Amino acid sequence: MRYNREKKELTxxxxxxxxxxxxxxRSHSERELSDKLKRAGAxxxxxxxxxxxxxxxxxxxxxxxxxxxxxxxxxxxxxxxENRSLKSRLYQKDIDQSKLNRLESENRELKDLMSIKxxxxxSKQVVSEIIxxxxxxxxxxxxxxxxxxxxxxxxxxxxxSGGVIGVVESIEKNSSKVKLLVEDTISxxxxxxxxxxxxxSIFALLNGYDEKTGEFRLLQIGDPVEIKKGSLVSTSxxxxxxxxxxxLGTVASTQKASDQLGQEIRxxxxxxxxxxxYVLLIGE
Numbered sequence: 243m244r245y246n247r248e249k250k251e252l253t254x255x256x257x258x259x260x261x262x263x264x265x266x267x268r269s270h271s272e273r274e275l276s277d278k279l280k281r282a283g284a285x286x287x288x289x290x291x292x293x294x295x296x297x298x299x300x301x302x303x304x305x306x307x308x309x310x311x312x313x314x315x316x317x318x319x320x321x322x323x324e325n326r327s328l329k330s331r332l333y334q335k336d337i338d339q340s341k342l343n344r345l346e347s348e349n350r351e352l353k354d355l356m357s358i359k360x361x362x363x364x365s366k367q368v369v370s371e372i373i374x375x376x377x378x379x380x381x382x383x384x385x386x387x388x389x390x391x392x393x394x395x396x397x398x399x400x401x402x403s404g405g406v407i408g409v410v411e412s413i414e415k416n417s418s419k420v421k422l423l424v425e426d427t428i429s430x431x432x433x434x435x436x437x438x439x440x441x442x443s444i445f446a447l448l449n450g451y452d453e454k455t456g457e458f459r460l461l462q463i464g465d466p467v468e469i470k471k472g473s474l475v476s477t478s479x480x481x482x483x484x485x486x487x488x489x490l491g492t493v494a495s496t497q498k499a500s501d502q503l504g505q506e507i508r509x510x511x512x513x514x515x516x517x518x519x520y521v522l523l524i525g526e
Contacts, residue, residue, distance in 0.1 A: 250283050254291070257284035261292050262301070271307050272297075348519050354403030355522040365485045368392060368523045373417065382425045383408075386521060389416045397482050398525030404513035405489035406477060409433070410523065423458065423490075424451040424515065434480045435460060435490055437507065439473040445480070446507055457494055458509040466505040469496050475509045484526045489513075 252260065260282055261275060270278075272293055279289050296302035352369070359367050374385035388394050390413050400408040400420045409431060411421040421428065433448040437460075444467050446460035460475070473493040479486030491509040499506045 251285065252279075252283045252288075254285075254288045257282070257288050258292050258295070260284070261296060265296065265301050269307050270302070271304050272302060275302065351403050351514075351518055351520050355401070355520055358401060358403075358405075359522055362485075362488070362524060365524050366393060366395075366398070366526065368394065368398075370418075370521055370523055372517070372519055372521065381422060381515075383411070383419055383421050386418050386420060386523075387416070388523065389414045389418050391415050394418050394523060395525060397484060398523045399477060399483060399485055399488055401488065401522045401524060402514045402517040402520075405491065405511070407511075407513045407515055407517060407521070409483065410525070420521070422515075423448065424453075426450075432481060433483065434478045435475050435509075436478040436486070437462075437469055437473050437475050437493060439467075439469045439493070442467075444469060445478055449506070452508070455494075455508070456511070458491065458511060460507040460509055461499060461504060462507060463504045466496075466498060469493055469507060471495065475507075485524050488524060 257279055261279060264270060264275060264278060275296070276289055276293060279292065280286075284292070293302060355369055359369065368388055370386040370388040372384050373387045394410060394413055396410050396413060398410045399406050400410065400422075406423065408420045408422040408425075410418050412419045421431075423433075428451070429447070429449050431448070434445055435448060437444040437446060444462060446462040449459045449461040451458055462469075471493055475490045475493060477483065477486050477488040477490065489512045491512040494508040494510045496505050496507050
């Protein structure tokens with residue numbers, strides 16, 4: 243059930259006290275103060291007298307009220323501008339930090355490559371920059387800024403920090419295409435790697451890459467040989483690619499090949515497969 247409660251009519255003193263409390267809290271325009279007093283139950287004639295009283299004592303001044311409001315709006319506008327400027331600076335700071343992180347990563351990458359370069363002798367070595375990489379084949383191939391004019395050949399391995407990640411597939415005068423070892427058809431290259439285990443060298447062909455485990459699959463043909471987990475796997479120097487002892491990774495596991503003679507060797511990559519910008523080419 244709803245009840246209609248009759249609004250209590252304010253006395254003059256009550257209405258005057260109400261007006262002064264409202265003005266004490268904040269400035270009001272005459273119209274705003276009048277409306278509030280009406281809603282509170284003040285009489286029309288009392289409101290006119292109270293407004294006159296407030297004007298005479300300087301409590302109510304529409305001109306000052308308008309100026310104050312304008313200042314408030316100006317301050318609000320300036321605050322909004324300041325907030326936008328701050329957000330812009332913070333955004334730029336994020337961009338600058340991102341650039342710094344990328345440069346630091348590239349610097350580490352170059353240092354690692356130079357360390358490998360200095361540790362290898364007897365082979366041609368060229369540091370190169372990735373200049374083209376398509377999103378659709380990101381983990382399959384990329385193009386570098388060195389070609390035949392720089393002495394690049396299609397018998398060179400490509401390394402990132404840690405070890406081998408690919409081979410040179412085709413060459414132009416000033417650029418070359420690199421095929422990564424994780425590429426689907428890499429087994430057609432007949433790349434032979436060497437496993438050092440228990441004082442002997444065991445040779446196996448690269449047979450693919452398992453995206454789920456992040457491991458290379460090597461196939462050892464013939465009678466299975468015991469290979470210890472953690473054994474070093476490196477380039478053999480056999481076949482087209484003559485550079486030997488370049489690291490590929492370490493043995494993660496071995497098992498009998500399901501549909502072929504010999505055994506499958508799973509290798510955990512030593513190299514950073516998610517190369518950023520620079521690579522090292524080594525070969526004849």
